[in-house]
Amino acid sequence: xxxxxxxxxxxxxxxxxxxxxxxxxxxxxxxxxxxxxxxxxxxxxxxxxxxxxxxxxxxxxxxxxxxxxxxxxxxxxxxxxxxxxxxxxxxxxxxxxxxxxxxxxxxxxxxxxxxxxxxxxxxxxxxxxxxxxxxxxxxxxxxxxxxxxxxxxxxxxxxxxxxxxxxxxxxxxxxxxxxxxxxxxxxxxxxxxxxxxxxxxxxxxxxxxxxxxxx
Amino acid sequence: xxxxxxxxxxxxxxxxxxxxxxxxxxxxxxxxxxxxxxxxxxxxxxxxxxxxxxxxxxxxxxxxxxxxxxxxxxxxxxxxxxxxxxxxxxxxxxxxxxxxxxxxxxxxxxxxxxxxx
Numbered sequence: 001x002x003x004x005x006x007x008x009x010x011x012x013x014x015x016x017x018x019x020x021x022x023x024x025x026x027x028x029x030x031x032x033x034x035x036x037x038x039x040x041x042x043x044x045x046x047x048x049x050x051x052x053x054x055x056x057x058x059x060x061x062x063x064x065x066x067x068x069x070x071x072x073x074x075x076x077x078x079x080x081x082x083x084x085x086x087x088x089x090x091x092x093x094x095x096x097x098x099x100x101x102x103x104x105x106x107x108x109x110x111x112x113x114x115x116x117x118x119x120x121x122x123x124x125x126x127x128x129x130x131x132x133x134x135x136x137x138x139x140x141x142x143x144x145x146x147x148x149x150x151x152x153x154x155x156x157x158x159x160x161x162x163x164x165x166x167x168x169x170x171x172x173x174x175x176x177x178x179x180x181x182x183x184x185x186x187x188x189x190x191x192x193x194x195x196x197x198x199x200x201x202x203x204x205x206x207x208x209x210x211x212x213x214x215x
Numbered sequence: 216x217x218x219x220x221x222x223x224x225x226x227x228x229x230x231x232x233x234x235x236x237x238x239x240x241x242x243x244x245x246x247x248x249x250x251x252x253x254x255x256x257x258x259x260x261x262x263x264x265x266x267x268x269x270x271x272x273x274x275x276x277x278x279x280x281x282x283x284x285x286x287x288x289x290x291x292x293x294x295x296x297x298x299x300x301x302x303x304x305x306x307x308x309x310x311x312x313x314x315x316x317x318x319x320x321x322x323x324x325x326x327x328x329x330x331x332x
Contacts, residue, residue, distance in 0.1 A: 020319045021240070024290055028240040030311035031293065032247060033330060034303055041250045049246035054235055098259065117267035119285070128235050128245070131282040136274045170263035 058127035059198035061092055062175060065125060066201065067192035069102075070180040080104060083175060087125060100125070103166060104177040105206065110157055112150065112165045112203035113174040114142035120168035122175055126201060133202065143167065153204040176201050181209035241286040248293055257296050266292040 021029070035041040065087060069076035078086040083100040100122050103111040115121065116139050121129035132138050141149050146163045150156070157163065166174040178200040184192060199205035236242040251257045269288035278284040297303045314330050322328045 019324050020316065022238075024287060025238065025240040026312050026315050026319075027290060027294070027308070028243050028247075029315045030308050031290075031297070031303075032243060033315075034307055034311055035247065035251075035297075038302065040254075040256050040302060041247055045250050046243060046246045049249060050239070050242040053245070054242060058235075118263050118270055119266070120263060131285070134282065134285045135280045136270065137280055170259035 053123070053128050057092075057124070059196075059201065060193070061090075061127075062122075062125045062198070062201045063193040063196035064189070065090065065175070066177060066196045067189040069177055070192055071189055076177075079177070092124070098122075098170060099172050100175055101166075101172060102175050102177050103164065105179050105203075107179070108161055110150075110155075110161050110163050110203065110206060111174070111176045112142060112146050112163060113168060113176060114139060114165060115168040116140070116143055117167075117169070120170055120173055122168075122173040125175060126198060130198065130202075150204065150206075153199065155204065155206045157206075176203045178206065178208055181207070183210055237282065240290075241282075244286060244289045244293055248289070256302065257300060261296055261300075262292070265296050268292070269295070 020026075032041070032043070032046060036043050065079065068090075069079050075086065075089075078089075079102045083102040087100065098120070103113075105111055115133075119129055119134040121133060123129065138149065143165050146165050147157060150163070168174055178196065180192070181195065184195070195208045195210060197205045197208065200208055248257070248262055252259050252262060266289055269292040270285070273284050273288050274280070278287075294303075294308065298305060298308075311330075315328075318328050318330050321331075
């Protein structure tokens, strides 16, 4: 009888713990409920942010910006002059908490973006940063050995192509403007946006030609 | 691992099928940090510096170089900033966490979990 009771108690205990959130989830619950009580955050704002960044705001925004720059030279110039202000023209909702600078790739220049300190990233136009962007390995190696890092992403650069590495900060983030691939003459913005990958706007992808991968 | 305790969006996936967030609390940490920066309750520079310090600590402690480590560092950074800016105290955080833990353990599965005073 005593054995049964002990076993029963253990099972009940296990069942109770099976839906107990993790330690981190409980700490977050504690923080959020305290901050809401103190009026420092609003729970609807938190929910809206989570929903927007989980489902809506992603690299598609950035791809639309790049496609527009490829088809509208005046917009491209404004994007290069002042990206923060140029992007406001597109009327995306969502608050950008930092300035944005566009860096343009060419046949002789390749741009690569990193945040060596933490994970600063233009999330209002690219969504939440990919996991590899936040790793210590990428944050340290992108500056030290950019060509090796690029090679691991499948980007092999000719020796004459210079690599510029841009270190993002809390106040200034970067968007890479990739080269428009050949063979896309006459394409509209929507078709072009489909070619633009998230990684190409960070600099870990370069060749966006439509024939890539089909040869 | 824990299940999302409410109706927040799940699963968190990108168009490419990669996970944006593995668990709801990871998204909530970033959401709180951005909300506090937007309302100038914490500064973007302090957030960046504190997160950077937590990431260095995790790396030095031999934590795996993955997203779980990143989000745990982000949570620790947020707690540290809120404590150092006197928005919260350690006692408040500890007691509130214990309150939530008791609430989960005393709520029958399937019922809404509510914090009791």
